[in-house]
Amino acid sequence: MLFRGTCASSLFAVVFASVVAGCGGADGEVTQADTGVDATSDVGTDTSKPDTATDVKDDTNVDDTLVGTDTAADTSTTDGGSGDSDAPAPWPTCDAQPAGTLTTTIDAIWTASATKPAFDWVSGAYVTAVSQGGCSAGKACQIFLADATSYTSLGTAAHHAIKIFVSAAGGTHFTGIAVGDKVDTAGYGWRYNVGGQNEILLEVNDLLRGCIKKTGTGTVVPVDATLSDLNSVAAYETTYGPVLVKLTGISGTPTSVSTETFGIYTTGGFDAGTDAGTSSVVSLSPFFLPGGTFAGLGFTGGTKINFTSIVGVFGVFIPSAADAGVPTKYLELYPRTGADITKP
Numbered sequence: 001m002l003f004r005g006t007c008a009s010s011l012f013a014v015v016f017a018s019v020v021a022g023c024g025g026a027d028g029e030v031t032q033a034d035t036g037v038d039a040t041s042d043v044g045t046d047t048s049k050p051d052t053a054t055d056v057k058d059d060t061n062v063d064d065t066l067v068g069t070d071t072a073a074d075t076s077t078t079d080g081g082s083g084d085s086d087a088p089a090p091w092p093t094c095d096a097q098p099a100g101t102l103t104t105t106i107d108a109i110w111t112a113s114a115t116k117p118a119f120d121w122v123s124g125a126y127v128t129a130v131s132q133g134g135c136s137a138g139k140a141c142q143i144f145l146a147d148a149t150s151y152t153s154l155g156t157a158a159h160h161a162i163k164i165f166v167s168a169a170g171g172t173h174f175t176g177i178a179v180g181d182k183v184d185t186a187g188y189g190w191r192y193n194v195g196g197q198n199e200i201l202l203e204v205n206d207l208l209r210g211c212i213k214k215t216g217t218g219t220v221v222p223v224d225a226t227l228s229d230l231n232s233v234a235a236y237e238t239t240y241g242p243v244l245v246k247l248t249g250i251s252g253t254p255t256s257v258s259t260e261t262f263g264i265y266t267t268g269g270f271d272a273g274t275d276a277g278t279s280s281v282v283s284l285s286p287f288f289l290p291g292g293t294f295a296g297l298g299f300t301g302g303t304k305i306n307f308t309s310i311v312g313v314f315g316v317f318i319p320s321a322a323d324a325g326v327p328t329k330y331l332e333l334y335p336r337t338g339a340d341i342t343k344p
Helices: 009-020 106-112 168-174 233-239
Strands: 102-104 118-130 141-146 161-166 181-192 199-204 211-217 244-252 262-266 282-284 305-317 330-334
Touching (some): 102 106, 141 168, 161 181, 233 330
Parallel strands (some): 102 118, 282 330
Antiparallel strands (some): 118 141, 118 181, 181 199, 181 211, 305 330
């Protein structure tokens, strides 16, 4: 996807510099919404840091305090035609397609892999997950979308799902959206590459303003997958994206802290702890459950569970994108409700 819109040179340099500085979809916790890493031990006990909600409550990213990350930010689309090229447009609504957006699809955003944010309009997608069970005013949040309610396989679902990252400044404009909603949405699509990240997403923040509106309902059926399908960062960033999947015959050992991730592995195989500290371990994260916690699901810390099945959105968590060097990326599976996790 080529960058859409014409940039005014007076803002381009400042805006682009803020991209390089790592001010995109981070908002305190990078573009992923949980705070823990899965560092399981070799005896089946996951010693991961907690996936707490605190990490997305504070929107301290410069994209909401300075000029943002969009190099198209001073087009008539973002200044509302006011003539003030440095002022963001009013927050749009999705009652109708916002002026200046390009009608596109999730698959087309993947194909374009834009290197700069482009104001996109996606109509008729289905919500598969919302961080913490719902967006809130003053808090950053994430919404996962799929473009159909069913796919024949993991391969056919590839590149047909995407994440909307909403900064704390935009949270209030995305409240009320829930799993199972059919929506129209506007946001800035690109391959977010700040601080070592490499993720196709739709970004919304105080300068890159977007919207969402429920237009109907539809339940997305998860596609069958195995841990071996999901055991690399490339599986998320390049091959599949945030597909809603179903795993069967999976085991794991929760910790005593209900906000912590824990590693999962094929039942009867090697404990996930044998891969401690590597990015190939897939962890079960509570961050897209209501309140971001496993509380109430009957998990006992330190006790292994042989799950019958687990449904969740496949994702990658990055603890920090601003530090020097290449960030460590951790593979995650995000269930949405207790019903996504079945056990004997």
